[in-house]
Amino acid sequence: MKTSPIALVTGASTGIGAVYADRFARRGHALVLVARDAQRLAALAERLRTEHGCAVEVLTADLTAADDLARVEARLQRGDIDVLVNNAGMSLKGGLIDNTPQALDQIIALNVSAPTRLCAAAGRAFLAQGRGTIINLSSVLALAPEMFEGVYSGTKAYLLNLSQALAAQWEPQGLRVQAVLPGATRTELWEKAGRDVDSFPPGFLMETGDMVDAALVGLDLGETVTLPPLPDDAQFAALQAARLAMAPNLSRSEVPARYRR
Ligand code: NAP
Secondary structure, three states: OOOOOEEEEEOOOOHHHHHHHHHHHHOOOEEEEEEOOHHHHHHHHHHHHHHHOOOEEEEEOOOOOHHHHHHHHHHHHOOOOOEEEEOOOOOOOOOHHHOOHHHHHHHHHHHHHHHHHHHHHHHHHHHHHOOEEEEEEOOHHHHOHHHOOOHHHHHHHHHHHHHHHHHHHHHHHOEEEEEEOOOOEOOOHHHHOOOOHHHOOOOOOEOHHHHHHHHHHHHHOOOOEEOOOOOOHHHHHHHHHHHHHHHHHOOOOOOOHHHOO
16 A cells, blocks of 8 residues: 655656655655666665655666666556656767767657656556656756757757647646756766866856755746746746747748748
């Protein structure tokens, strides 16, 4: 018999995912921790059990490997999970033409295919229960493609788009879907991408705990899109309003005058 809600967090071995695991444990959730590094997951699981007295399951999986991804989908489809945090992700070293075909496939598999498949698995289970929460880690770069190489930001724009679509479809059926768009946050992601966070300008980098705590306030406020670093939320509201105002004009039989010869 299940006694606590359960949160499944991907990429829980370090960085933002490890903080989400900690925060959901503090909120009284049991955890399922997913990542590749079994040792780090075991150490975090032990700490969470000791500090919060919660049940913690470790699911060691490479989300870019078909069999491993299928095991995580099966875990979600068992029907006892309440929260999915689609957090595992990577960025690239260098630009589009600096990377091998394998590296390009890898980032799309991890940042796009895996969270898509896990959203589908969780969505099926959550819709059957009439409740459940999906949190997708996008990025502010989803809104700023000019700032980076384009592949990473493209994967994050995809997740923002997917989250907004799923929120529109599933929230009337009792589910919650939130896209979180962090700015630069102090994790190992930067070092893996060959960037030194200590070289960033002052005031540019958010601490991981602050970012996750802000994102959870956004979740509690009922936001579909949360931008932890954005000081003035009227700016994002204006972007949304402009986008939605354009919607009725986006499919017409008539060719506009500027495109007629
Ligand atoms: P991080 O410190 O590099 O952590 C990434 C996590 O993903 C690790 O737990 C890693 O664990 C896991 N992971 C990587 N490859 C995996 C794979 N093939 N299968 C399963 N798990 C895998 O990165 P982070 O900064 O915390 O990033 C978390 C999310 O936030 C990402 O989606 C990222 O794009 C997003 N984000 C980060 C920032 C930032 O500035 N840090 C800004 C905006 C958005 P293992 O190595 O153990 O597998």
